[in-house]
Amino acid sequence: MSERAILLKGGLVAGARAVDRNDVLVVDGVIAAVALDLAAPEGAAVLDVSGCVVGPGLVDLHTHLREPGDEEAETIESASRAAALGGYTAIMAMPNTEPACDSASVVADVLARGRSASCEVAVAGAITVGREGRSLAPMAEMAELGVTLFTDDGACVHDGDVMRRALEYAKGLSVTCAQHCEDPALAAGGVMHEGAWSSMLGLPGQPTLAETSIVARDLGLVALTGATLHFLHLSAPESVRLVAAARDRGLPVTCEAAPHHLTLDDAQCVNYDPRFKVNPPLRPTVLVAELIELLRAGAIDAVATDHAPHASERKDVPFDEASPGMLGLQHALGLTVVALGGTERLDLLALFDLLSRRPAAIARLRGADERRAGHSAQGGDIEVGEAANLCAIDLESPTVVTDASIASRSKNSPYVGRTLPVTVRHTLLRGVPTVLDGAAVR
Numbered sequence: 211m212s213e214r215a216i217l218l219k220g221g222l223v224a225g226a227r228a229v230d231r232n233d234v235l236v237v238d239g240v241i242a243a244v245a246l247d248l249a250a251p252e253g254a255a256v257l258d259v260s261g262c263v264v265g266p267g268l269v270d271l272h273t274h275l276r277e278p279g280d281e282e283a284e285t286i287e288s289a290s291r292a293a294a295l296g297g298y299t300a301i302m303a304m305p306n307t308e309p310a311c312d313s314a315s316v317v318a319d320v321l322a323r324g325r326s327a328s329c330e331v332a333v334a335g336a337i338t339v340g341r342e343g344r345s346l347a348p349m350a351e352m353a354e355l356g357v358t359l360f361t362d363d364g365a366c367v368h369d370g371d372v373m374r375r376a377l378e379y380a381k382g383l384s385v386t387c388a389q390h391c392e393d394p395a396l397a398a399g400g401v402m403h404e405g406a407w408s409s410m411l412g413l414p415g416q417p418t419l420a421e422t423s424i425v426a427r428d429l430g431l432v433a434l435t436g437a438t439l440h441f442l443h444l445s446a447p448e449s450v451r452l453v454a455a456a457r458d459r460g461l462p463v464t465c466e467a468a469p470h471h472l473t474l475d476d477a478q479c480v481n482y483d484p485r486f487k488v489n490p491p492l493r494p495t496v497l498v499a500e501l502i503e504l505l506r507a508g509a510i511d512a513v514a515t516d517h518a519p520h521a522s523e524r525k526d527v528p529f530d531e532a533s534p535g536m537l538g539l540q541h542a543l544g545l546t547v548v549a550l551g552g553t554e555r556l557d558l559l560a561l562f563d564l565l566s567r568r569p570a571a572i573a574r575l576r577g578a579d580e581r582r583a584g585h586s587a588q589g590g591d592i593e594v595g596e597a598a599n600l601c602a603i604d605l606e607s608p609t610v611v612t613d614a615s616i617a618s619r620s621k622n623s624p625y626v627g628r629t630l631p632v633t634v635r636h637t638l639l640r641g642v643p644t645v646l647d648g649a650a651v652r
């Protein structure tokens with residue numbers, strides 16, 4: 211396979227504003243031509259993408275890499291391979307590693323380790339030292355390295371004064387904070403959603419108020435400080451409605467939902483299967499349906515995976531003792547298609563907005579910050595001169611999720627056995643294939 215020139219032939223191309231039938235020629239990592247019936251230059255490789263939609267490579271705002279510190283569960287290499295197989299060309303590494311990503315030296319280390327990965331690895335810095343929620347981390351020195359997103363994810367910055375000062379600091383640096391919304395007192399001890407199923411199963415639950423109360427408070431802090439804030443993995447429809455109303459009033463806020471909150475409900479916990487334990491917890495069917503409606507109505511900015519690998523010794527234990535979290539990168543695309551209503555009449559512009567363009571904009575992966583971190587522009591239009599970060603998705607061939615097909619080191623996917631409506635056929639990172647015909651090539 212020539213790595214210099216590749217012609218993607220016979221597909222639908224999902225641009226930023228329209229979907230057209232076109233061929234795409236990539237030369238030296240950059241889109242060189244977009245037109246019908248392009249001839250392959252001499253030496254170019256030709257990829258048949260008939261039946262596929264070609265769009266910008268997907269961008270995940272929320273990946274737990276586990277490296278450094280828990281390489282048994284996942285490494286940058288294995289996570290980025292899973293990401294590429296899922297159509298991703300960039301992922302945002304959450305800072306809850308060991309050590310926590312709360313200083314320039316750890317940021318530089320993860321960025322360096324990510325250079326040889328199968329997708330670009332952007333790094334989120336911690337808001338507070340050690341993600342302990344007390345003193346602010348040196349955000350300025352991390353921002354110098356191109357860090358644009360700061361979060362204590364895994365933990366909520368629950369002290370309102372600390373969060374206020376973080377937002378003021380972030381505003382001065384022109385970076386974005388992201389909150390994991392979970393009131394530790396209201397959520398304390400809850401291992402699933404508090405409702406009929408938790409009563410029936412005899413498991414302690416946590417109410418949606420544990421999430422919505424922090425959302426409401428932080429929207430107040432954004433109004434007070436004028437800083438930009440992104441809300442991670444919102445699971446309660448009321449949380450999304452609060453954020454959407456604030457955004458409509460002009461506040462600089464965005465939010466994401468995770469694929470599992472759009473496709474699984476709390477009834478899945480019936481067999482005490484720890485693969486369905488996640489934070490925030492799976493919600494009741496009626497709330498899942500409302501969340502889907504909000505997604506389709508455009509109230510949610512991005513779908514982000516919250517990819518959370520766990521080695522079997524932390525998952526193959528009783529439900530209440532298991533670590534929360536599930537795999538996400540490889541199947542988020544198919545699950546988002548399901549949430550949007552399936553491949554028939556699929557809104558391809560919305561799909562790539564949710565999975566690529568808006569996440570790239572929220573993470574600022576298209577400007578000077580990104581170049582400072584040594585990355586190329588993500589989430590772009592399919593236009594001449596754009597970096598060739600692309601995926602080709604086969605809309606006509608479903609994927610069966612199997613244990614053997616999981617590229618992560620951990621296997622904690624609740625979707626094994628399920629059939630998803632689409633298949634990632636090819637992924638190109640800066641013009642170089644990372645996935646060809648559904649198989650990882652590097």
Ligand SMILES: [Zn+2]
Binds near residue numbers: 390442489
């Ligand atoms: Zn989180």
